[in-house]
Structures are given as C-alpha cells and as structure tokens.
Amino acid sequence: MSGMVGTSASQGRSDIANVGNPEISIQPTYRRFPSMRLPNPSTWHFDIDESLNRIVPAPPWRYLPYPVAHFLGYRKGKLPEIGNIVMIFWAAIGIFCSIILIELASRRIPAMEQNNTLIVASFGAAAVLEFYAIESPLAQPRNMILSQLIASSVGVSVSKLFAMNPDYDSIRWLGGGIACAGATIVMALTKTVHPPAGATALLAVVDSSAVGIGWMLIPSMMLGCAVMLATALLVNNIQRRFPSYWWTPEHLDGKSPNMIEAKPDLERQMGVASEDEDNELPHIAIHKGLVIMAPHIVLSPEEKVFLETLSNRI
Numbered sequence: 001m002s003g004m005v006g007t008s009a010s011q012g013r014s015d016i017a018n019v020g021n022p023e024i025s026i027q028p029t030y031r032r033f034p035s036m037r038l039p040n041p042s043t044w045h046f047d048i049d050e051s052l053n054r055i056v057p058a059p060p061w062r063y064l065p066y067p068v069a070h071f072l073g074y075r076k077g078k079l080p081e082i083g084n085i086v087m088i089f090w091a092a093i094g095i096f097c098s099i100i101l102i103e104l105a106s107r108r109i110p111a112m113e114q115n116n117t118l119i120v121a122s123f124g125a126a127a128v129l130e131f132y133a134i135e136s137p138l139a140q141p142r143n144m145i146l147s148q149l150i151a152s153s154v155g156v157s158v159s160k161l162f163a164m165n166p167d168y169d170s171i172r173w174l175g176g177g178i179a180c181a182g183a184t185i186v187m188a189l190t191k192t193v194h195p196p197a198g199a200t201a202l203l204a205v206v207d208s209s210a211v212g213i214g215w216m217l218i219p220s221m222m223l224g225c226a227v228m229l230a231t232a233l234l235v236n237n238i239q240r241r242f243p244s245y246w247w248t249p250e251h252l253d254g255k256s257p258n259m260i261e262a263k264p265d266l267e268r269q270m271g272v273a274s275e276d277e278d279n280e281l282p283h284i285a286i287h288k289g290l291v292i293m294a295p296h297i298v299l300s301p302e303e304k305v306f307l308e309t310l311s312n313r314i
Contacts, residue, residue, distance in 0.1 A: 046189060047191075048189065048190055048191060049191060049248055049250065053247075053248060053250055053252060056247055056248075056252055057252065058251070058252040059072075059074075059246055059247075059252075061073070061074035062074060070237060071233050071234060071237045072233065072237075073233075073237065073241055073242055073243045073244070073245075073246070075241055078312050079240070079241055079312060080239070082239055082240070086239060087132065087240070088132070090131070090235055090236065090238065090239065090240065091128075091131040091132040092131075093235055094127070094130070094131035094231060094232060094235035094236065095127040095128070095131050095132075097231050097235065098123075098127055098130070098131070098227065098228045098231040098232070099119065099123065099124070099127060101227045101231060102119055102123055102223075102224045102227050102228060103118050103119050105223055105224070105227055106118060106119055106220060106223075106224070109216065109219075109220055109223070111212075111213045111214065111216035111220070112213060112216070112220055114212075115209045115212040115213055116209065117209040117210070117212075117213060119224070120200060120203060120210065120217070120220065120221060120224065121199065121203060121207075122148075122196040122197065122199035122200040122203060123196070123224055123228065124196075125195065125196035125199060126144065126148075126194070126196040126225075126228065127228065129144075129194075129195075129196065130144065130228055130229075130232045130236075131232060131235065131236065134232070134236050134240060134241075134242045134243070134244075135244055135309070137244075137249070137305075138193060138194055138195060139194075139243075140243045140244060140245055140246070141229055141243050141246050142191075142192055142246065142247050142248070143192050143193060143194040144194055144225055144228070144229065145222070145225045145226075145229070146187075146190065146192040147183075147187050147192045147193065147194030147196075147197035148194065148196075148197050148200055148221045148222070148224075148225050149218070149221070149222065150183055150186045150187055150190070150192065150197065151183040151187070151197035151198065151200040151201040151204075151221075152200055152201070152204060152217050152218045152221045153218055154179055154182050154183040154186065154201050154204075155179045155183065155200060155201035155202070155203070155204025155205055155210075155217070156204050156214065156215055156217055156218060158175050158178055158179040158182065158201075158204070158205055159175060159179070159204050159205045159211055160214075161175075162174075162175040162205070163211075172205060172206055173206065175205040175206075176202050176205040176206040178205075179201040179202060179204060179205045180198050180201045180202045182201070183197060183198060183200075183201035184198055191248075200221060204217055244305060244309075245305070249304060249305040250304075283297055284297065284307070286307065286310060286311050286314065287311065287314065290311060291307045291308060291310075291311050
C-alpha cells in the first residue's frame with residue numbers, strides 16, 4: 001500500500017512539474033468500450049421450417065405398394081415428356097371435375113344452402129393452380145390446405161369483430177383490407193402462401209353470402225380443399241406428377257439422392273472447381289438424375305427442387 005501511495009505521489013509531482021513546460025503535453029487517456037449496434041430490421045428473417053422440419057416425419061410413400069404411391073406423387077424413375085396440349089387437356093378435366101364435385105358437396109352443408117351459396121369463388125383461382133401450375137410451390141398440399149384454413153379463420157374472425165359495430169355496413173371495406181393483409185402475414189410466416197386464400201379472407205368480410213355462412217365457412221373450405229386435393233391426386237398423376245412435395249422441398253429423411261455435395265475428386269472429374277482452384281470454372285454440374293454441387297453453394301429448397309426436376313428431364 002505504501003508503495004502504491006509513493007508511486008501516485010511521485011506521478012503527481014511529475015505532472016505538476018510538466019505543467020510549466022510547453023514542450024511536454026499531457027494526453028488524457030480514455031477507456032474504449034465495445035460499440036453496441038442495434039440489429040438492422042431489414043435483415044430480420046424468420047424460417048418456421050427450421051423448427052418444424054425437425055419433428056415432421058418423412059412421407060412413407062416408398063413403403064406403400066407402388067400403384068398407390070404413384071397417385072400420391074411418388075416416382076421411381078424419370079417422368080415422360082409431354083406437350084402443353086396434354087397439360088391443358090388434363091387441367092381442363094381436373095378443373096371441371098373438382099368444381100362440380102365441390103358444388104355438389106357444398107349443397108350438403110345447411111349453412112351454405114340457407115345462404116344460397118353454391119361455392120366460394122376463391123376455389124376457381126385455386127383450381128387453376130392445382131391442375132395447371134402443379135409444379136408451383138403455391139400449389140402444393142401444405143400451401144393449399146393450411147392457407148385456406150388460415151384465411152377463412154382470419155376472415156371470419158375479422159367479420160365477427162366488425163359486426164359488433166352498429167355501422168358494420170359502412171366500415172366493411174376496412175375489415176376486408178385488414179382480413180386480407182392479416183391472412184397474408186400469417187401465411188408468409190408459416191410458409192403457406194396460396195393466392196386464392198387471400199380472396200377467401202376478403203370474401204369472408206365483404207361478401208354478404210360468405211358473411212351469412214359465418215363460422216361454417218371454415219369447415220366448408222376444408223371440405224372443398226379435400227375434394228380438390230383428392231381430384232388433383234387422381235387427375236394430375238395420370239401423365240404428370242403431383243404433388244412435387246407434401247410438406248417441404250427439403251428432404252426430411254436426410255439428403256436427397258439427387259442432390260449431393262461435390263467431393264474434390266468428383267469436382268475435378270465433372271469439371272467443378274474446388275474452393276482453392278480456378279473460380280471461373282462451373283460450381284454446379286447437372287447430369288441425368290444427378291446434381292453435383294460445390295460445398296460452399298447454398299440453395300433455397302425451391303432452387304433444389306428446380307435442379308432435381310431439371311436433372312430428371314435430361
């Protein structure tokens with residue numbers, strides 16, 4: 001303790017002595033603390049599949065008899081090439097059959113019959129996706145079913161909430177915007193975006209017949225989705241393949257057999273450069289039934305599905 005006091009005293013005398021010397025300047029020292037930066041909201045990202053895919057089981061179609069698995073979208077080999085005329089033909093058949101069947105099923109629902117509602121109009125847009133744009137992520141079963149469940153629930157909830165206001169008819173337009181926007185937010189966060197569902201949420205508020213159905217709109221939409229999905233599984237798997245996936249394009253049981261990371265020796269053999277080689281060489285090699293990627297390439301699930309589909313068509 002005495003040594004420390006002596007040192008402080010001598011340092012103090014030195015500082016006093018330097019005050020009168022203009023050639024010596026005393027520079028104050030500041031302690032630098034690490035900077036605290038707030039996260040940039042524009043970089044925020046939420047992926048619900050990072051949590052859900054850990055508990056979602058892989059589809060068991062490979063263990064089923066192949067004639068059954070075939071109509072559930074499972075394929076062992078390459079799909080045959082077909083022209084757009086055949087695609088249009090089967091799309092027309094599927095749309096016609098599904099709309100007719102949904103209308104017949106809706107007539108069995110008392111709430112829809114009492115409100116003289118034959119079918120919810122959003123099924124028309126859904127039919128185009130489900131029978132023509134069948135490879136689109138927006139047309140897959142997860143998106144089609146869960147989006148309509150979300151949209152009908154949000155739409156009816158908003159409608160019931162606004163109906164508590166005596167001036168409901170004068171503010172219904174506001175509720176329609178809130179319902180459509182709210183349903184879109186939930187669909188985007190759950191990765192179940194399906195454009196026709198936006199129309200369902202809107203109709204649940206602004207369409208008088210849909211408002212009259214009330215909470216029965218939710219089971220009505222689920223029944224219609226089940227009928228349309230069953231029709232799509234039958235019609236779309238005659239000469240095409242549907243669905244491309246049931247839950248996610250990510251392979252829940254591990255790596256896809258068609259998507260592998262390129263090994264250094266395979267990279268040289270296929271003309272794919274490794275990280276320490278010439279960066280101007282290609283980093284993805286596509287062969288029949290096989291896609292070889294450099295390890296440092298990160299693709300979205302949709303991009304992986306596209307490459308797999310492309311490799312199967314070679």
